[in-house]
Amino acid sequence: MHALYRAVVLLGLDLLVCCGPPVPSETVQLSQPSAFDTPLDNRWRKASETRPIAILLGRAETTRIILPRKAVLRVSCYRKPTVRVSYDVGLQSGPIAVAYRFDEKTEQRGEVRVRGAHRNILVIDNPAAAAAFQADLRSSSTLLVKASRPPYDYHHAHFSWDPNDKVLNEVLAACKGGTRDAARRQPVSDPDDDEDAEDDIKGVLTDE
DSSP states (O other): OHHHHHHHHHHHHHHHHHHSOOOOOTTOOOOOOOGGGSOOSSOOEESOSSSOEEEEEEEEEETTEEEEEEEEEEEEOSSSOEEEEEESSOOOSEEEEEEEEETTSOOEEEEEEEETTTTOEEEEOOHHHHHHHHHHHHTOSEEEEEEEETTTEEEEEEEEOOTTOHHHHHHHHHHHHHHHHHHHHSOSOOHHHHHHHHHHSOSOSOOO
16 A cells, blocks of 8 residues: 555656756757846946946837837937937828826927837937937936827837936936037938847837
8 A cells, every 4th residue: 555655746746847847958049138028126227338228118109009019219329319209009101199197297298200110210300300319318307208190190118217326327417518519410311220220129029
């Protein structure tokens, strides 16, 4: 009887081992890193070791998909001041209406381009608008961005951060030094900046 009991117990242990998690294969290929995989911890991160570029992950809601989504805010002074707001869903091509508000400050409204291979990047690269946006970053801790194409296409993005964030302050300090000269030297539209932004925010969407 005891021998039969031990046999049953050993058989049960063998089954548990078989049903355990598989041993990871050394040949598994990891996907490209994506800014959308960054923890939602309200911290700015460097997107480049040599250029003044910072990214911040936020949360988003969109009429394209019911479930909560993610968004990325990217600020840069590489060549000229630029701002990019990227969603993890496509926004279609062409211009789109955008309204954004820092903290409880006055809401700013305008029309911007949608760029990127997946048509998911809002581009704010008018030098005056981008410089004003970055100035508000210095004195704020929250941002709401609302992109819309009436009547039914709406995309909201929410961002929060510490105004004393070291990475953000380093990037904005670099912006402060050369914003006016860079704005005079560079055209408003610079395709290289959009390519750089896509390099910083990899693996966002599958091709459609």
